[in-house]
Ligand SMILES: NC(=O)C1=CN([C@@H]2O[C@H](COP(=O)(O)OP(=O)(O)OC[C@H]3O[C@@H](n4cnc5c(N)ncnc54)[C@H](OP(=O)(O)O)[C@@H]3O)[C@@H](O)[C@H]2O)C=CC1
């Protein structure tokens with residue numbers, strides 16, 4: 174099978190924060206992979222922009238070093254030199270006047286102009302203002318806005334208003350890199366591309382749904398940011414919420430930006446408030462040889478959560494009474510992200526002596542080993558009569574699709590190419606982000622009001638004991654976190 178590369182128009186992509194961690198770790202290596210794949214047409218340029226003084230040659234060395242450090246196999250590709258030749262640099266201050274006329278002079282007509290805000294969120298507004306003031310952005314330009322998009326409803330509204338005073342909504346690409354992950358898109362393909370699942374996708378057949386995003390990393394290196402954020406703002410309000418929307422939304426009429434985003438918004442608006450009883454916060458303790466969260470964040474009195482588990486209900490016809498259990502945390506036992514749709518038990522077993530509960534479980538593995546797995550019940554092989562056993566019908570995309578199944582763009586690559594193509598389907602709309610904050614704000618405010626103390630949990634486990642209780646109380650259990 175040969176991967177299809179959809180052509181894009183020539184573009185100028187300006188990366189504000191082009192020397193920063195995200196640019197070096199993800200954006201530049203990703204763009205090099207797209208260059209190799211033929212998605213950077215002749216005449217396209219990448220312009221790094223940050224305060225530090227560099228000329229083009231020095232910036233190319235920054236990019237070369239980044240690709241060497243963070244790139245994969247592609248770093249050995251002889252096309253690297255040609256790619257670096259497409260890079261330019263402007264020293265610019267987002268909050269001052271330095272560099273703007275130089276950037277303005279670099280802009281060309283006849284190519285797509287995209288501006289990636291890979292800088293601290295406090296600079297999103299000043300960048301938008303200056304792009305507008307200096308007439309660097311035209312009516313077809315796109316801006317890509319990184320997370321976090323605000324830290325509550327009020328700040329998200331203010332940021333939306335600032336951006337809206339300079340750009341139309343169709344020009345604003347709010348990034349959630351989970352939406353760019355291959356398997357997250359597969360979620361929609363599995364749901365809406367198979368006749369098999371949709372009839373069962375409701376409260377008549379689904380017992381509950383589990384969404385897990387487990388990480389083994391801690392917050393070392395990003396402690397200052399994370400400690401003001403916590404798992405709720407960092408992961409739940411955006412990534413987990415987006416997964417929840419995709420799994421729960423009604424079928425959109427088309428796979429088109431507003432059709433998909435309208436349906437996601439309806440899910441967020443139908444979320445019931447979560448009471449304290451249905452949510453557990455945790456913070457990782459010190460391990461034998463590894464620091465605690467408080468040490469990593471350099472805040473010895475921190476009450477920020479590095480883990481959240483919660484039971485969420487959606488008040489609509491399709492999902493009435495079906496719990497969605499969400500959990501995410503750092504320093505857990507494995508890196509594993511999965512959505513599991515657990516179907517109801519059979520109403521009656523015709524097989525004598527079969528007392529086990531048999532249930533179908535559709536598990537969509539987002540990472541690692543992207544794939545799907547459907548647990549089905551079959552007869553145990555051998556002469557032992559009609560004894561039933563549950564087995565997985567397992568498909569790893571890499572196995573099923575061969576080497577090309579592995580050769581897929583990573584989330585950032587895909588999303589940047591969508592920006593150039595002008596496709597907003599996998600980006601969050603302003604009202605979606607606000608609705609998500611409107612739902613999370615009361616939860617966070619409740620913690621602050623009660624001075625809630627997160628439960629400590631042992632590193633390398635599934636989180637605090639209370640998270641087990643959260644689901645056990647309902648007579649269910651979490652799926653194992655397996656890497
Ligand atoms: N790093 C990551 O893994 C992730 C990051 N993000 C988001 O991406 C954004 C960037 O993060 P990250 O790369 O880690 O941040 P860094 O601190 O590593 O980089 C910040 C960049 O902004 C530049 N910069 C700082 N101040 C100004 C200014 N006044 N004018 C122009 N440029 C400026 C810096 O260069 P200089 O100092 O030379 O100006 C640098 O290039 C943030 O919004 C973050 O939340 C989101 C998800 C993951």
Ligand SMILES: O=C1O[C@H](COP(=O)(O)O)[C@@H](O)[C@H](O)[C@H]1O
Nearest residue numbers: 320350388390407408412510540
């Ligand atoms: O946005 C973020 O995501 C990462 C997890 O992303 P993944 O692609 O590695 O699953 C998380 O570590 C980080 O805290 C958060 O800001």
